[in-house]
Amino acid sequence: MRTAIITGVSTGLGEALAARLLAQDYEVLGVGRRPSPKLGGARFTFARADLAQLDSLEAALTRAFAAIAARKPSQVCLINNAATVGGVGTLGTLGGAAIAADLAVNLAAPVIAADCFCRSFAGPDCEPRIVNVSSGAAQAPIAGASLYSIAKAGLEMLTRALAAEHDERSFGAITLRPGIIDTPMQQAMRGQPAARLPVVAMFRDFHASGRLVAPAEVAAKVVARLVEGEIDNGRTYTYAEL
Numbered sequence: 001m002r003t004a005i006i007t008g009v010s011t012g013l014g015e016a017l018a019a020r021l022l023a024q025d026y027e028v029l030g031v032g033r034r035p036s037p038k039l040g041g042a043r044f045t046f047a048r049a050d051l052a053q054l055d056s057l058e059a060a061l062t063r064a065f066a067a068i069a070a071r072k073p074s075q076v077c078l079i080n081n082a083a084t085v086g087g088v089g090t091l092g093t094l095g096g097a098a099i100a101a102d103l104a105v106n107l108a109a110p111v112i113a114a115d116c117f118c119r120s121f122a123g124p125d126c127e128p129r130i131v132n133v134s135s136g137a138a139q140a141p142i143a144g145a146s147l148y149s150i151a152k153a154g155l156e157m158l159t160r161a162l163a164a165e166h167d168e169r170s171f172g173a174i175t176l177r178p179g180i181i182d183t184p185m186q187q188a189m190r191g192q193p194a195a196r197l198p199v200v201a202m203f204r205d206f207h208a209s210g211r212l213v214a215p216a217e218v219a220a221k222v223v224a225r226l227v228e229g230e231i232d233n234g235r236t237y238t239y240a241e242l
């Protein structure tokens with residue numbers, strides 16, 4: 001039994017990854033606030049969790065991961081996919097509550113999920129693998145999306161820290177920068193006022209110039225190359241390489 005655990009399966013890339021993996025006979029656990037009506041069947045389960053609510057997250061994940069571990073999967077892959085752009089705005093306008101909420105979903109929750117995953121799936125038998133979905137924003141700041149960039153830079157360090165601590169041959173942790181995808185996140189970015197997101201024209205141009213890639217197309221490549229293929233522990237993969 002091959003299993004994938006994906007955060008944020010209601011829309012966008014997470015939904016497309018879940019659909020692709022289900023079509024390829026994986027068992028899929030979705031984690032998030034709501035499932036997608038497009039996902040279902042006997043091999044799909046859903047653990048309801050708001051990734052901003054860090055106090056209750058560990059218990060919810062521990063329960064869901066234990067149920068998977070009890071079925072002794074031959075392969076298990078965690079895809080830290082969920083993210084929010086709710087904290088868009090320039091530094092000086094954000095406020096503590098928005099900062100805490102944004103970093104909870106985009107950084108603390110994936111660290112908690114990775115910590116819980118490593119505890120739940122120790123040992124070589126299940127080939128544990130973690131894919132952290134990052135962004136080019138981890139490398140280059142985007143004016144008005146500093147919280148997103150800060151979190152993604154931290155997420156990329158999570159990958160490197162996992163690789164430094166787990167050098168077993170069966171374990172793999174990687175970062176994915178998935179390119180620009182036609183999802184509700186892009187829609188949210190191009191709908192921002194320039195006062196909050198000074199580079200909003202770039203996001204409008206991604207859409208107008210037809211550069212956004214369909215989520216299903218990205219998901220097919222991610223599954224073939226990064227879930228099923230050989231990977232280098234600790235490495236960052238860009239969409240162009242898939």
Ligand SMILES: NC(=O)c1ccc[n+]([C@@H]2O[C@H](COP(=O)([O-])OP(=O)(O)OC[C@H]3O[C@@H](n4cnc5c(N)ncnc54)[C@H](OP(=O)(O)O)[C@@H]3O)[C@@H](O)[C@H]2O)c1
Nearest residue numbers: 008009010012013033050051082083135180181183184185
């Ligand atoms: N789209 C792009 O061009 C692009 C580019 C670079 C990187 N990425 C990365 O790719 C990944 C997927 O992005 P996407 O474009 O598919 O985004 P999306 O369509 O906005 O989907 C984000 C997912 O995260 C979930 N989520 C957000 N806040 C949550 C919370 N508090 N608790 C639980 N789940 C929550 C959403 O669920 P709800 O329905 O509950 O909100 C949704 O399922 C993200 O890590 C993103 O940073 C995207």
